[in-house]
Amino acid sequence: MTPDDRKYTEEHEWVKLDGAVGTVGITDFAQGELGDIVFLDLPRVGTRTEKTKPFGSVEAVKTVSDLYAPVSGTIVAVNEELVSAPDLVNKDPYGKGWIVRIEIADAAEASALLSAGDYKKHIGLH
């Protein structure tokens, strides 16, 4: 389950591009490794992100993990549904479990991310 309509990072985030805006979430592999997610610590709209730097974190019952920005830019939306239903990330990581939308500063950064095929190879190596 790795949709090929989007790009991926080695840190297990996905980005779906719509013009200059990328919707960001974590992969099915990532949610499976984390287990039951109970809280997401997310930035406010307007916060700047820097590629490969943490922009938030995911708290699961057993563990916590940083969220790494797949691209540099500005947060333009945060999935408010995750406040009351963080488990959407477990149930529907590529859909309703999206996390933030980022207005991408440099389009070249986004196109340099992993394809679905490359990401599958990446997790296959784990």
Place this chain on the structure above:
Amino acid sequence: MPETTLVRTPLFDRHVALGARLVPFAGWEMPIQYAGILAEHQAVRTAAGLFDVSHMGEIEVRGEGAVALVDRVTTNSVAALPVGGVQYSLLLRPDGGIIDDVLVYRLEKAILLVVNAANTEKDLAWIRERAPRDVSVIDCSRDLALVALQGPSAARILEDAGGGAFTGLRYYHAAEGRLAGHPAVVSRTGYTGEDGFEVCVESERAGDVWDLLMESGRPRGLAPAGLGARDSLRLEVRFCLYGNDIDETTNPFEAGLGWTVRMEKSEFVGRDALERARGAGVARRLVGFVAEGREIPRHGYALRAGGRAAGSVTSGGFGPTVGKGIGMGYVPAEHAAPGGTVEVDCRGKWAAARIVKGPFTTPRTHK
């Protein structure tokens, strides 16, 4: 990680078939979760869960002087324990540090100690060193399996499984009998804060007992439950985990385990040190705290009390029943009062947490 051979419990194939995620734990390959920790936690709080805890060590002490020996190496009073009684107790170093926390079963012909997997070898050596010639200290850890049936529906499930002979047991009592046709020691004990039973059987028979309980429990909502749920369940009722909340550098009084110490009984290892510790008063106390915000205190996070560094979180996590981050840790005695505040370094952010008295959720164990 060094290549080591992990020991598998006799129920390993069943865990694999149930889709468990298996992890190394104290040298064993154990199921940490099946469907998911939250679902398993909920199952135990509302219906029942079945845990394979065969990694736990079992030490049998036999002979004329068995009671006297166990009495001398543990803090609780074995002499006062009737046949069929079970007690929570501690093994101490002479300096009062905790070697292990154990369950002591007084059976018809022997004393059975159920000990932490990681401590089995250490405990065995410690007890053997102190054993007189006429007492045998036998390691039964590989020969015996242990299954915990926990939750408000546990008694009905055990009854449906033909274990009606055990459902009349009182809390912290055990009986020797049969389950699934095999000899078993069944006790009304557990590590979840719910009513429940722990079933000790020969390893080769464990599969039959597991299958029978799973089958009997299915209509009542029984779920297989892993070490992940076991940890969140025990933390919510504030049971200590050896190696996290207690170890050889902590004494029973500061850990809040003074109730397991019978100072009035005959001589026991650690007694003199405890006498001195009691006279001096405790400098720090193990407290439980609930995060005020959405942060989750986790094992190892730094703690601050009264504005000063105060060690670290010994156990922490999300409490599914509490719905918040909860934790335990040692703080100076003057800052340990319930209602007070500690601060937890949650990944660079100092998060406030309120000290609470007693368990985070009220235990519903059998009376």
